[in-house]
Amino acid sequence: MPYDGLRDFVSTLERAGELKRVRAAVSAELEITQVVDRICKANGPALLFENVRDSSMPLLINAFGSYxxxxxxxxxxxxxxxxxxxEEILQTPMPTGIVDKLKMIPKIARFAKFPxxxxxxxxCQEVVMEKPSLSALPILKCWPQDGGKFITLPMVFTKSLETGRRNCGMYRMHVYDDQTTGMxxxxxxxxxxxxxxxxxAGKRMEVAVALGSDPAVTYxxxxxxxxxxxxxxxxxxxxxKPVEMVTCKTINMEVPADAEIVLEGYVDPHEERIEGPFGDHTGYYSLADTYPVFHVQCITHRKDPIYPATIVGKPPxxxxxxxxxxxxxxxxxxxxxxxxxVDMNLPLFGVFHNYxxxxxxxxxPYQAKKVMHAIWGLGQMMFTKIIIIVDKNVNVQDVDEVLWRVGNNVDPRRDITIVDGPLDVLDHASPLPRAGSKIGIDATKKWPEEGHTREWPDExxxxxxxxELVNRRWREYGLE
Known part of the structure; x- marks a missing residue:
C-alpha cells in the first residue's frame, strides 16, 4: 500500500523499530551531521530531531539509510x-491471438494507473506563510568548510519551455539568505x-521545490x-497509485499534494552566483563554482510540517x-x-560513478570491450570511471571475488582499455572539469581468438x- 505522505512513512518506521526520536536540543550547524554520520556508519536507525534550535519544525534524516x-x-x-x-513486463512477448491479448490486459491496466x-x-497548502522566509526551516550546515547552509533533499520541479513537459530532479540548494538559494x-x-x-529565450524560469512526500516520490x-x-x-x-498533484499558489507548476513544505519561485536566466563548496558524497568537498539563483516568492506547508534532510560524505x-x-x-x-x-554492482565505496x-x-572474442563501450554510452553510466568485466559465473556482489579475478585474469597491456570522455562534475582528479579518462578492465577468461594461445588453467x-560427503558428516567432525 502507498504511504499517505511522509508522516505515514515516519509512523511505519517507528512501529518497525526503524526510527528513534531525539528530544534533546540540537544545532542544525554541524552538530546534527556529526550525530547522523555516526549513526550511518553504525547502520543505525532513521532519526527524528524534535528540538532543532531556532526552528519549530522537527527534522527527519536517514529515513532511507538501510536496505x-x-x-x-x-x-x-x-x-x-x-x-x-x-523485467517480466519487458520480456512479455507480443500477443498473437485473442487469448494472449486477454492475458496482457492486467499488465496494460497496471500501467494505466501510473499517470x-x-x-x-x-x-501542502494548509498554511501559506505571510512573509516567506527560509529561516523558518531547520536547514543544515553539514560540514565545516561548506559555503553555508544547504537544502539537501529537495524535489525540484521545472518545465521545458519548448515542450511544456515536467521534470523533477534532486539538486542541492545553497541558502544565501531568507529568500534566495543556489540551484x-x-x-x-x-x-x-x-x-x-x-x-x-531570455525568459524567467518558474521553479517549485517540494520537501517531504511519500518516500517513493522523493526517491x-x-x-x-x-x-x-x-x-x-x-x-x-x-x-x-497515481501521485496527486496540486497547482502552486503563485506559479504555473504542480507539486505533490501531500508534500510537507513547498517553495515557489523563479530563476532569473541572467543571474548566477558562487555556489559551494559543499561536503559531497565522494567524501571530498565539491569546489565552489557559479550556478543559477533561485528566488523564493511563496512558501506553503502542512500544519506542523516535518523538514526532511539528508547528509552526504564518506560512504556509507x-x-x-x-x-x-x-x-x-x-x-x-x-x-x-x-x-x-548478467549482473552489475555499483559498490558503495565507488559512490556510483567511480566503479x-x-x-x-x-x-x-572481445565482447567485454564491447560491453565497456556500451555502458559508457548509456545515459549517466557515461560517467563511470572504472569498469571491470567478469564472466557470468562470478558473483559481482562479492568485491573480494571480483578483485581476485582481476589479479589473476588480467594482462594489463592486453586487457586494459583507456578512453577519454565525460566525467561527473564532482570528479576532482581529472585535469579538466567534467572531462577526462576512464578505464575498462577485461577480467574474463581469455580465448585463443583474443590472442591468448597458452592453456588457461581450471579453477x-x-x-x-x-x-556432499562432508556436508553429510559435518556434525561427526565435532566442528560446530
Whole structure:
C-alpha cells in the first residue's frame, strides 16, 4: 500500500523499530551531521530531531539509510522484486491471438494507473506563510568548510519551455539568505537543460521545490529517467497509485499534494552566483563554482510540517541505499540495451560513478570491450570511471571475488582499455572539469581468438561427491 505522505512513512518506521526520536536540543550547524554520520556508519536507525534550535519544525534524516528502510520506502520486501517485475513486463512477448491479448490486459491496466492525478487542493497548502522566509526551516550546515547552509533533499520541479513537459530532479540548494538559494544544476541534468531553454529565450524560469512526500516520490526525483519522461510516472508505478498533484499558489507548476513544505519561485536566466563548496558524497568537498539563483516568492506547508534532510560524505551514507535501489530497479532496462549483461554492482565505496563491476555471458572474442563501450554510452553510466568485466559465473556482489579475478585474469597491456570522455562534475582528479579518462578492465577468461594461445588453467574446486560427503558428516567432525 502507498504511504499517505511522509508522516505515514515516519509512523511505519517507528512501529518497525526503524526510527528513534531525539528530544534533546540540537544545532542544525554541524552538530546534527556529526550525530547522523555516526549513526550511518553504525547502520543505525532513521532519526527524528524534535528540538532543532531556532526552528519549530522537527527534522527527519536517514529515513532511507538501510536496505530494509529503502525497501520499506518503496513498499516491498526486497528492492530486487521491483526489478523482477519490470523485467517480466519487458520480456512479455507480443500477443498473437485473442487469448494472449486477454492475458496482457492486467499488465496494460497496471500501467494505466501510473499517470499523476491533478487535484484542486492538498495538505501542502494548509498554511501559506505571510512573509516567506527560509529561516523558518531547520536547514543544515553539514560540514565545516561548506559555503553555508544547504537544502539537501529537495524535489525540484521545472518545465521545458519548448515542450511544456515536467521534470523533477534532486539538486542541492545553497541558502544565501531568507529568500534566495543556489540551484546546483549539473550541465547534464534535465533541470539545466530547461534553464538553458529559458536563458536562450531570455525568459524567467518558474521553479517549485517540494520537501517531504511519500518516500517513493522523493526517491523518484533521484532516478535517472530519460529526458522528458515524468518522474511522477515512475513514482506512480512504484507506489501502485497515481501521485496527486496540486497547482502552486503563485506559479504555473504542480507539486505533490501531500508534500510537507513547498517553495515557489523563479530563476532569473541572467543571474548566477558562487555556489559551494559543499561536503559531497565522494567524501571530498565539491569546489565552489557559479550556478543559477533561485528566488523564493511563496512558501506553503502542512500544519506542523516535518523538514526532511539528508547528509552526504564518506560512504556509507543514506544516499548509498538510494543509489543501490536505482542499480537494482534499472538493471532490467540496461539489459534491454546490453542483453549479455548478467549482473552489475555499483559498490558503495565507488559512490556510483567511480566503479562498476559487471558480469556477462561471454559468447565471442572481445565482447567485454564491447560491453565497456556500451555502458559508457548509456545515459549517466557515461560517467563511470572504472569498469571491470567478469564472466557470468562470478558473483559481482562479492568485491573480494571480483578483485581476485582481476589479479589473476588480467594482462594489463592486453586487457586494459583507456578512453577519454565525460566525467561527473564532482570528479576532482581529472585535469579538466567534467572531462577526462576512464578505464575498462577485461577480467574474463581469455580465448585463443583474443590472442591468448597458452592453456588457461581450471579453477580449483572440490568434487561434488566429496562436498556432499562432508556436508553429510559435518556434525561427526565435532566442528560446530
Amino acid at each position: 530494509r528502510r529503502m525497501a520499506m520506502a518503496l513498499g516491498v520486501e526486497s528492492i530486487d522484486s521491483i526489478g523482477r517485475e519490470i 499523476p492525478k491533478a487535484v484542486s487542493s492538498g495538505p 546546483h544544476w549539473h550541465i547534464h541534468h534535465d533541470g539545466a537543460r530547461h534553464f538553458r531553454e529559458h536563458k536562450n 523518484s526525483a533521484t532516478a535517472p529517467m530519460p529526458a522528458d519522461v515524468d518522474e511522477m510516472l515512475l513514482a506512480g508505478f512504484l507506489r501502485n 551514507m543514506e544516499d548509498c541505499y538510494m543509489g543501490k535501489a536505482t542499480e537494482r530497479i534499472f538493471l532490467p532496462l540496461i539489459r534491454t540495451q546490453i542483453p549479455e549483461l 562498476a563491476f559487471v558480469s556477462i555471458d561471454k559468447r565471442y 580449483i574446486t572440490m568434487a561434488d561427491d566429496i562436498i
